[in-house]
Amino acid sequence: MNENKHMSNPSDVEETVEVSELKIITFTLAGKEYGIDIMQVKEISRMMEFTYIPNAPFYVRGVYNLRGEIISVIDLRLLFHLPLPEKELAESEEDVENLIVLQFGDYYLGVVVDKVDKVCSVRYADVQSAHPLFSDISIKYINGLVHHDNRLYILLNVNLLADGESAGGFGSEAVSISLEQMTPAADKIQKTFVKRIDEEPPVKEEHEGDLHEVSPSSVAAESAKTEDDQALFEQFTAGLESICGFYVNEWSYRAVYDAFSDYLKKNGSAPNFHTLSEYAQLLPFLTKEEEEDIWSNEYFDAIKSLSFDTSDKNFNVWVSWCGYGHSAYSLAAALLSKKSDLPLRVWATDDDLLKISMGPNLMIQNIDPSSPLIDYAEETKNGFKFKKNLAEKLLFEYHSVENGNQFPKMKFIVAKGRTSYYNKEKAGKVIFELCSKLDNGGYIMVADYESLPESDFRLIYSGSMRIFRRI
Numbered sequence: 001m002n003e004n005k006h007m008s009n010p011s012d013v014e015e016t017v018e019v020s021e022l023k024i025i026t027f028t029l030a031g032k033e034y035g036i037d038i039m040q041v042k043e044i045s046r047m048m049e050f051t052y053i054p055n056a057p058f059y060v061r062g063v064y065n066l067r068g069e070i071i072s073v074i075d076l077r078l079l080f081h082l083p084l085p086e087k088e089l090a091e092s093e094e095d096v097e098n099l100i101v102l103q104f105g106d107y108y109l110g111v112v113v114d115k116v117d118k119v120c121s122v123r124y125a126d127v128q129s130a131h132p133l134f135s136d137i138s139i140k141y142i143n144g145l146v147h148h149d150n151r152l153y154i155l156l157n158v159n160l161l162a163d164g165e166s167a168g169g170f171g172s173e174a175v176s177i178s179l180e181q182m183t184p185a186a187d188k189i190q191k192t193f194v195k196r197i198d199e200e201p202p203v204k205e206e207h208e209g210d211l212h213e214v215s216p217s218s219v220a221a222e223s224a225k226t227e228d229d230q231a232l233f234e235q236f237t238a239g240l241e242s243i244c245g246f247y248v249n250e251w252s253y254r255a256v257y258d259a260f261s262d263y264l265k266k267n268g269s270a271p272n273f274h275t276l277s278e279y280a281q282l283l284p285f286l287t288k289e290e291e292e293d294i295w296s297n298e299y300f301d302a303i304k305s306l307s308f309d310t311s312d313k314n315f316n317v318w319v320s321w322c323g324y325g326h327s328a329y330s331l332a333a334a335l336l337s338k339k340s341d342l343p344l345r346v347w348a349t350d351d352d353l354l355k356i357s358m359g360p361n362l363m364i365q366n367i368d369p370s371s372p373l374i375d376y377a378e379e380t381k382n383g384f385k386f387k388k389n390l391a392e393k394l395l396f397e398y399h400s401v402e403n404g405n406q407f408p409k410m411k412f413i414v415a416k417g418r419t420s421y422y423n424k425e426k427a428g429k430v431i432f433e434l435c436s437k438l439d440n441g442g443y444i445m446v447a448d449y450e451s452l453p454e455s456d457f458r459l460i461y462s463g464s465m466r467i468f469r470r471i
Contacts, residue, residue: 022124025100025353026117026153030082033117035146035153042103043398044116044357046096064110066101067395073099073110074161080137085114096361102158109161119354122146127155229261232270236260241423244279244286249427252420255449259283285417285449292323294364295330300372302461303334306443308411315344317412318437320401322348325359325394327414329386330373332393335412337372347407349399359396362386401430409439416465417447435470443469 024035025044050062050073059078063070077084098116102109130142143155237256240246248256259282263271273279280287308315317335319328328348335344350356363383367374376390399405402422415434419427435456438444443460445467446452451459457468 020123020125021121022127023119023121024153024155025119027098027100027113028115028117029077029080029113033151033153034113035122035155036100036102036158037155038119038353040102040104040158041353041398042101042108043396044353045099045101045110046357046361047099050097061097061112064099066108066110069108071101071108071110073112075112077112077114079161080141082137102161104159111158111161116354116357120148122148122153130154229264232264233257233260236271239273240279240283243274244276246279246283246286246420247423247427249420249424250431251446251450251452254451255285256283283449285447288417292326294326294367294371294373295334296464297368297370297372298463299330299465300334300337302463302465302467303331304338306460306467308338309441310339310342312411313343314408315342316347316408316410317344317414318347318349318407318410319414320349320434321415321418322350322359322396323352323355325356325362325396326364328359328394328396329362329376329390331412331414332390333373333376336376336390336393344393346394347410348394348396349401349405351398351400353398356396356398359394360391401433402426404429404433405437407437409442410437411439411442413438413442413444415444415446417450419450438470440470443467 023038025038025041026033026035028034045064045066047064050064052062053060056062059074059076061073061075061078064073075084076082097112098114099110099112100116102111126148127144127146130139130144137154141157141160143157146153146155237248240248240256246252260271263282271278271282273282276286315335317331319331322328325348328346332344332346335342348356348359363380363385364377365383367377367384376387377384378387379385413434419430419434422430434444444452444457445465448463448465450466452468456470458471459466460469461467
């Protein structure tokens with residue numbers, strides 16, 4: 001959450017990274033380390049089995065149901081004639097295959113690798129020309145080589161896997177063979193996997209035009225008693241930005257200004273802080289870690305106390321910045337505990353690709369027997385795994401809120417404590433995006449220090465988090 005901390009000018013840093021750095025997903029094949037441009041990766045997944053396609057090329061593992069979308073899957077180890085790791089048939093979570101889903105326009109292709117490692121940034125200037133001595137694969141598949149953290153990464157040219165430029169590649173002929181034979185396989189595996197819900201693009205409603213952005217400076221001008229106080233507050237927020245990476249916006253303004261005002265009254269002077277720890281003494285939420293655990297009973301009780309309109313065909317909810325998926329599973333369990341036959345669909349998104357890739361196979365070490373979530377989990381030797389009747393309600397997607405989306409209207413949105421870690425311009429887009437996706441009468445959960453405009457929202461619950469209802 002605090003990745004921008006200690007940057008003197010975050011906006012300048014972001015601009016520099018965009019121009020000079022390349023973000024790559026790193027993985028291993030036969031003991032060597034490779035990288036793929038993250039812009040070509042849709043997501044990372046783990047799968048125990050694929051549906052075999054007869055007469056497909058030897059490196060084609062079959063097809064895979066990616067939330068209702070049938071995609072072809074190839075094994076890079078077979079394509080590159082590399083040794084496969086020895087293991088038994090996939091009968092447990094430890095035997096699943098690691099799958100990277102690549103995107104080529106509207107076409108998706110899954111590739112099997114030994115192990116997915118991490119996301120890292122490398123400088124374009126550090127990328128060296130490819131040399132055949134550095135790799136066990138054909139040089140035509142290599143874009144370059146780069147050293148990072150004392151490791152040598154081979155950067156793959158994955159476009160060759162789909163454009164048919166080489167006889168050994170996964171070209172257009174191989175693609176057509178797989179796609180032509182998908183129909184019977186798709187019918188078979190659709191019974192096992194969750195189908196994608198085909199939603200019409202959300203219709204813009206008139207009330208969306210009434211959503212307005214309130215800048216912190218304009219709100220502060222109404223509340224500050226003197227121009228001097230306002231100037232001091234602006235100096236304080238400038239320090240929050242440069243030292244803590246925290247940008248005061250419409251949602252976080254009230255908590256920050258009230259704390260600042262109380263300090264000013266008690267001490268007779270404005271705060272003059274120079275470190276994160278000093279700011280955190282006044283604003284404890286600055287160092288509060290993001291929740292990466294299942295919800296407490298307080299959250300479940302708060303959800304059960306709400307009143308929902310369940311007359312719609314689909315009951316859509318959105319967990320933005322879902323991380324590993326703890327909050328998404330918790331929300332689903334809370335809603336199903338309230339109404340077991342709810343036509344629920346949970347859209348779980350995050351801009352951390354590695355985290356969200358763990359969502360579909362999330363394991364919990366311990367679950368409190370008093371938690372409603374216990375009814376939707378089963379214990380295995382590695383911990384608790386979520387049952388199908390809960391897991392099939394969730395749709396995990398790699399997505400940044402600021403980029404907008406085509407999601408349907410939501411009955412409930414979880415958006416806790418992240419908007420203030422975007423700069424002012426991006427925060428305005430994020431807040432508008434969240435509000436515009438919330439249905440009339442819908443609820444939104446935010447952090448305990450966040451407040452939504454009284455003109456559009458009514459506070460329903462306040463505790464370790466807050467729930468507002470759109471009016």
